[in-house]
Amino acid sequence: MRKASGFLGAVTMYKLVLGLLIALFALSLVLSLLGVLPYAPLAILASWAVSVGVSVGSSWAFGRAFGAKAHLESAAITGLLLLFILRPELSVESLLILALAAFLASASKYLLAVRGRHIFNPAAIGAVLVTATGLTFSGWWVSSPAMLPLVAIGALLILYRTRRLAMGLTFIGTVLVIDVVLSLTRGLTVPDGLSLAILGTSTVFFAGFMLSEPLTLPPRRMQQLALAVIVALLFAVPFNLLAVYSSPQLALVIGNLFAFLVGQRRGLRLILLEKTQLTPTSWEFSFQPSRPVFFHPGQYMELGIPHASADIRGQRRIFSISSAPGEGAPVSIAIKVSPRSSSFKTAMLALEPGERVYATSVGGDFLLPSDPAVPVLLVAGGIGVTPFASQLAHATSAGEQRDIVVIYAVAAGEELVYAEQLTASGARVLVVCPEPPVALPEGWEYLGSRRIDADLLREAVPDLADRHAFVSGPPALVTGVRQALRTEKARRVTTDYFSGY
Numbered sequence: 001m002r003k004a005s006g007f008l009g010a011v012t013m014y015k016l017v018l019g020l021l022i023a024l025f026a027l028s029l030v031l032s033l034l035g036v037l038p039y040a041p042l043a044i045l046a047s048w049a050v051s052v053g054v055s056v057g058s059s060w061a062f063g064r065a066f067g068a069k070a071h072l073e074s075a076a077i078t079g080l081l082l083l084f085i086l087r088p089e090l091s092v093e094s095l096l097i098l099a100l101a102a103f104l105a106s107a108s109k110y111l112l113a114v115r116g117r118h119i120f121n122p123a124a125i126g127a128v129l130v131t132a133t134g135l136t137f138s139g140w141w142v143s144s145p146a147m148l149p150l151v152a153i154g155a156l157l158i159l160y161r162t163r164r165l166a167m168g169l170t171f172i173g174t175v176l177v178i179d180v181v182l183s184l185t186r187g188l189t190v191p192d193g194l195s196l197a198i199l200g201t202s203t204v205f206f207a208g209f210m211l212s213e214p215l216t217l218p219p220r221r222m223q224q225l226a227l228a229v230i231v232a233l234l235f236a237v238p239f240n241l242l243a244v245y246s247s248p249q250l251a252l253v254i255g256n257l258f259a260f261l262v263g264q265r266r267g268l269r270l271i272l273l274e275k276t277q278l279t280p281t282s283w284e285f286s287f288q289p290s291r292p293v294f295f296h297p298g299q300y301m302e303l304g305i306p307h308a309s310a311d312i313r314g315q316r317r318i319f320s321i322s323s324a325p326g327e328g329a330p331v332s333i334a335i336k337v338s339p340r341s342s343s344f345k346t347a348m349l350a351l352e353p354g355e356r357v358y359a360t361s362v363g364g365d366f367l368l369p370s371d372p373a374v375p376v377l378l379v380a381g382g383i384g385v386t387p388f389a390s391q392l393a394h395a396t397s398a399g400e401q402r403d404i405v406v407i408y409a410v411a412a413g414e415e416l417v418y419a420e421q422l423t424a425s426g427a428r429v430l431v432v433c434p435e436p437p438v439a440l441p442e443g444w445e446y447l448g449s450r451r452i453d454a455d456l457l458r459e460a461v462p463d464l465a466d467r468h469a470f471v472s473g474p475p476a477l478v479t480g481v482r483q484a485l486r487t488e489k490a491r492r493v494t495t496d497y498f499s500g501y
Contacts, residue, residue, distance in 0.1 A: 013162055014073045014316075017209065020154035021080040024142065027150055036146045039088045047088035048080075050095045054102035055079030062110045069306030071315065074122075078105050081123035081209065085249060086130070087139035097136045101126040117360060120256045121213045127249040138247055140202040148204065155208020162214065163497065167224045168207040174232035175203050182236070206235065206248050214302075216256045218263040219363025231255035268293060268359035270303075272351050273330055278417045282383055283349065284322065284334045287357070292328050295321060297394040298387040298496075299364040301333065305357050307347035316360065317344050320472070320496065322386040322418070324393040334417065336383040366470065366496040368395070368402070374468055375403035377461055377490070378427070379452065379481050381473020382410055387496060388472065389418035392425035405461055406430065409452055409477070413437030430460055452477070454484040465489045472496040 025048060032041045056075045063070030082101050087094070105126030109118040112125065131138050142151060159168040176194060183193030198204065211231060218224055234251035244250065270287035278284050295301070304316045323332035337345055351357070368376060368391050378388045385408060395402055404427035410416055413433055419441045422429050429444045431437060436446050450456050457464055469490040471481045475497045485493045 012316075013158070013214065014071075014077065016161055017158055018073055018077050018080075020150075020157065021077060021084075021209070024147065024150060024154065025080060025083065027147060028142075031144070031146050037141070037144060039141065040090065043088045043090040044083075046090055046095060047086075047098055048083050050099050051082045051086075051102050052076055052079030054099045055082070055106055058103045058106040059109070062106055066110050068110075069315070075106060078102070078122045078126070082126060084142035084205070085123065085127045085138050085140055086136060087141060094136065097130055100135070101130040104129045114260075118215065119260045120253050121210060121216050124210065124249040124252040124256070128247070128253050131247060131249070132244045138249060140205075140248060142205050143202040148198070151205045151208070155204050158208045158212055162212055164212045164217075164224070166221070167228045168212065170225050171207045171211055171228040171232045171235075172203055174229050175236045178232065178236035202248055203235075206252070210248075210252055211255075215360060216259055218259040219299075219361065220262075221365040223259070223262050227255050227259055230258055263361075263363070268301075268362075270331065270357050270359055272353050272355050272357070274353055275349075275351065278334060279415045281338070281415060282334055282336050282417055284332055284417075285348070285351070286323070286330045286332045288330050289359075293325075293331050293359075293362060295325050295331075295362050296367050297321075297324060297391040298366040298368065299362060300366075300387075301331070301359045302361045303333070303357055303359055305344060305347050305351075307343060309343060315344060320364075320366070320384075320387040320390070321362075322389045324390055324397055334383055334386045334389075364496075366472070366494060367391075368470070369468055372400045372402045375463070375466055376405070377464065377467045377469040378404060378406045379469065379471045379473075379485075380406065380408050381477040381481075382415065383417070384473030384477075384496070385418055385422075386472075388470075389421045392427060393421045396421070396424050402427075404428070405467070407432065407447075407452060407457075407460065409433070409473070432456075452481050452484065454487045457484055457488050464491075466491055468492045468494070470494050470496070 028037060028044055029041055031037045032039055032044055055078045056072050059070045059072060059075035079102055082098065082105065086098055086101060105122035108120055108122050108125045112119050127138055130136055155168065159165045179196050180190050180193035183189065183196060211228065218227060231251050234246065234254055235248055239246045269290040273286045273288050276284045300318050300320050302316055302318045306315055319333040319335065321331055322334050323330065335345060335348065337349065366387055380388055388406065404425060406422060406427045406429045408416065408429060409432040411434065413435060416431070416437065423441045423443065430447050431440060431444060432447050432450060432452060434449045440446060447456065447460060461467065467490060469485045469492065471478050471493065478495050478497050482493050482495055
């Protein structure tokens with residue numbers, strides 16, 4: 001599990017989804033050649049060329065027209081999704097309709113948007129527009145039983161990587177229940193209903209590849225679970241709106257409206273105030289937002305920095321906010337810089353005060369208990385301390401009296417950051433480091449170079465069973481510490497992975 005977390009953490013969500021969709025496309029060609037799928041290989045190839053080509057080309061053109069940098073990875077994903085939603089046919093008419101769907105999907109990112117944030121899943125709204133007008137019918141041929149194993153593996157990887165497993169399983173579970181109930185009312189059996197939900201529809205593909213699209217999700221966990229139930233009901237129960245009949249893409253578009261109403265309703269422009277080197281390998285960036293940013297301590301912000309020759313990790317990245325919330329206050333984040341940094345971090349380090357970046361979303365559920373009387377344990381790995389800096393600074397300014405223990409693991413003593421915020425909070429801070437730090441703040445304790453395992457936790461925090469534990473850092477560390485905490489019967493464990501950035 002730790003190796004899997006580390007591997008997935010090195011790849012951005014967009015690269016993962018794109019790679020999996022390409023694998024499904026390749027599998028579909030093989031199955032078509034073997035006669036397993038009812039569509040000719042040439043029809044699939046032609047539909048792929050049209051959907052991806054038009055999606056990428058029109059996205060680039062709209063970006064130029066609106067003075068924005070098009071996210072071509074996302075456009076390619078949209079084109080591949082449309083390939084699997086609409087039927088691949090070789091006729092000129094069918095290819096033109098597919099091209100129209102791809103064009104409308106790209107247009108929706110700019111025309112059906114509020115303050116720089118698109119409302120609808122582009123592939124879903126493109127499919128809705130061409131099917132609702134009667135131009136074509138959606139096929140969702142990706143639901144072929146022969147493709148299910150790879151679809152299921154891909155959906156699992158995406159949901160695990162994006163920490164949306166609970167949402168995906170809620171959606172699938174709700175669809176299963178509804179299909180079983182509907183099957184019983186029609187005189188069918190429970191196995192018939194289960195078979196219909198898994199093999200006869202696009203349930204698994206929809207949950208992993210469509211519902212999980214990040215920019216159209218609400219920011220909080222409970223909101224996402226509510227969205228999963230709402231979309232599952234619309235997905236599984238037949239209905240019609242005027243002359244428009246139910247379909248998976250229509251269910252998702254309606255769900256997108258719900259997410260828009262409860263979530264961040266605009267993109268954010270941020271002006272860099274200053275950048276400060278905190279340690280030999282970490283930097284802090286302080287931004288002044290064009291409008292107040294409303295967030296809870298411990299939440300994240302997704303930043304976009306368009307730059308030339310972007311590498312495999314892309315042009316958007318999620319960062320935990322390190323500053324405490326405040327009306328009109330600057331917003332800070334911190335990053336760790338390695339000798340071979342990503343193109344995103346290179347572009348970020350090249351920013352000068354006065355330059356602008358963009359935030360596309362604010363959200364997350366990595367929040368301290370609302371009751372300050374609940375004792376907590378905070379475990380940070382390296383730059384994973386940033387959400388704790390925000391939480392502890394807020395607790396100090398709000399005058400909260402919390403029982404807090406912090407275990408802070410770093411690769412070297414000089415890599416300790418945010419000592420002022422941690423000390424001012426009155427938390428008990430325990431440091432794990434290969435070598436003893438030259439000077440620790442007063443009251444801090446050095447635990448040695450040990451690994452954070454069950455033995456260390458048992459010795460350092462004997463009342464662990466009474467504490468709500470929070471773990472933040474690289475995926476491998478988070479996975480290992482979470483397992484150790486559960487072994488030691490921690491009251492509750494909440495995690496925050498710093499992956500793929």
